[in-house]
Amino acid sequence: MxxxxxxxxxxxxxxxxxxxxxxxxxxxxxxxxxxxxxxxxxxxxxxxxxxxxxxxxxxxxxxxxxxxxxxxxxxxxxxxxxxxxxxxxxxxxxxxxxxxxxxxxxxxxxxxxxxxxxxxxxNAVNWDKIRSLYVAEKQVEEYLLDVTSDMEINDLLDVGTGTGRILELFSSRVKHGIGIDLSREMLAIARSHLEQQKISNMQVRQGDMYDLALKDNSMDLVIFHQVLHFADDPHAAIKETSRILRKNGQVIIVDFLPHKIEKLREEHAHRRLGFSQEEVKEWCSVTGLKYKLMEIMQGSELDIAIWVASKN
Ligand SMILES: C[S@@+](CC[C@H](N)C(=O)[O-])C[C@H]1O[C@@H](n2cnc3c(N)ncnc32)[C@H](O)[C@@H]1O
Incomplete structure (x- = not known):
């Protein structure tokens, strides 16, 4: 206009x-x-x-x-x-x-x-307990495996991997995986989990979601599992993800739908109180990703959404 x-x-x-x-x-x-x-x-x-x-x-x-x-x-x-x-x-x-x-x-x-x-x-040591407080973990994990079942995944990136649960989950599904996280304490726990489970095709390293230090077009699947609500600028993180995804590669975001539980900011360092479908769609459209679907999982206090998008 x-x-x-x-x-x-x-x-x-x-x-x-x-x-x-x-x-x-x-x-x-x-x-x-x-x-x-x-x-x-x-x-x-x-x-x-x-x-x-x-x-x-x-x-x-x-x-x-x-x-x-x-x-x-x-x-x-x-x-x-x-x-x-x-x-x-x-x-x-x-x-x-x-x-x-x-x-x-x-x-x-x-x-x-x-x-x-x-x-x-x-909270690194307690994270595995905290992560299941609000999340129907098992249901989400089954869905993640299901929605990627027809993909050939050579390279997986788990952003904000925490204790490395998503790497464990995908270890038998992908050739190589890498989990990045800012927190050394979280990474130490992720490393020991991977060792205990004798998972050798997954590694973790310290890294920042805004500057992934990975090559352009190098990943088939990128997962953000309960990470973006801690982000200052989720849109910038998705832009960086789009850079490193291969053509037809997918990004999956698991996060809360908009909610009003303000105490999560004070007590659990959340910055954002969930995301709406419109917001995720907008990130996709301005970062060259094709928005594919949203699956909602209702929880007792909070609802979770799983968004899937792919690179054109
Ligand atoms: C809520 S935990 C989720 C961990 C894991 N994805 C899970 O579902 O158990 C969020 C993780 O994001 C990491 N994180 C926060 N900001 C980050 C950033 N800018 N780059 C990489 N990791 C970040 C935190 O250190 C933390 O381990």
């Missing part, structure tokens, strides 16, 4: 203010919450909220609420998406103030990641 002069003026006026330009620049690295922006820009929450409201009203930012948190990101659909892209191209990376903001954002994210890492460090 073509923009009207009025619309362009509203958007440019919204962007044409120092703090709001700084805010826009910070969104280069993905979704952010008000609290994160407040920590980076060191301005009061009401002020930052007001800037965000203006940027949303002007169509430059989009927002979605999840429980008590609101996530903001650059508009990537709608009539202002191209305009905001063009504005972003003019914001210089080299500007000192903006560089300083970026550095603060890195610190704020590090602090947050440290909290999550601490959670996994402390």
């Amino acid at each position: 073509e923009l009207t002069l009025d619309n362009i003026l509203i958007a440019l006026k919204a962007a044409g203010e120092e703090t709001r330009l700084r805010v826009l620049a910070l969104f280069r690295s993905g979704e952010l919450t008000v609290t994160e922006l407040v920590s980076v820009l060191r301005q009061s929450q009401p002020r930052i909220s007001r800037h965000l409201r203006l940027l949303c009203e002007a169509g430059l930012l989009e927002r979605h609420r999840e429980g008590t948190w609101i996530f903001y990101r650059l508009a990537d659909s709608g009539d202002k998406a191209n305009l905001v892209k063009s504005i972003m191209e003019y914001i210089p990376y080299s500007d000192q103030i903006l560089q300083h903001d970026q550095e603060r954002l890195v610190d704020v994210k590090k602090e947050r990641d440290k909290k999550a890492a601490k959670y996994f460090q402390e």
Whole structure:
């Protein structure tokens, strides 16, 4: 749709203010919450909220609420998406103030990641109990084997492998498998599980879902089992997955459907309270994946979905 002069003026006026330009620049690295922006820009929450409201009203930012948190990101659909892209191209990376903001954002994210890492460090030993708290594990595992039964899987990647359960499950189905995880404590347990079971075609190593350090087009199947709700930027993780998938390779995401159990954020380091089908479809469409299906498994407190997509 073509923009009207009025619309362009509203958007440019919204962007044409120092703090709001700084805010826009910070969104280069993905979704952010008000609290994160407040920590980076060191301005009061009401002020930052007001800037965000203006940027949303002007169509430059989009927002979605999840429980008590609101996530903001650059508009990537709608009539202002191209305009905001063009504005972003003019914001210089080299500007000192903006560089300083970026550095603060890195610190704020590090602090947050440290909290999550601490959670996994402390809970590595108990993870196998925790993982079955909300999840109909057996049902999910049977489905995973079933939905991949006609695939020839030479190379499997399990992202956020934790204690390596998914590697164990697929060990007799695939030629080679690799599990990556940020947490050394989780990986130590995964290694000892694989050794105990004498599984030699699966290995684990430390790695980051945003930067997999794997070759393009090198995997047939990638699984995210109960991992993406810990992610800062699930969309970026799916983009990285699309890069390493072979043609016709599949990605399977197992995660919660949208829910309201806020305490999972405080007590179990969750960032996102589940995902909707629309959101997963959108990740696929912008990362060149073909969305295939969603299977829902109802739990007593939380419902789980299994999404399958493939690379064109
Ligand atoms: C809830 S556990 C799930 C483990 C396993 N998939 C399972 O189902 O038992 C999530 C795992 O994701 C890992 N993780 C979190 N952020 C990560 C990242 N950026 N890259 C790789 N692993 C990550 C955590 O260390 C943790 O082991």
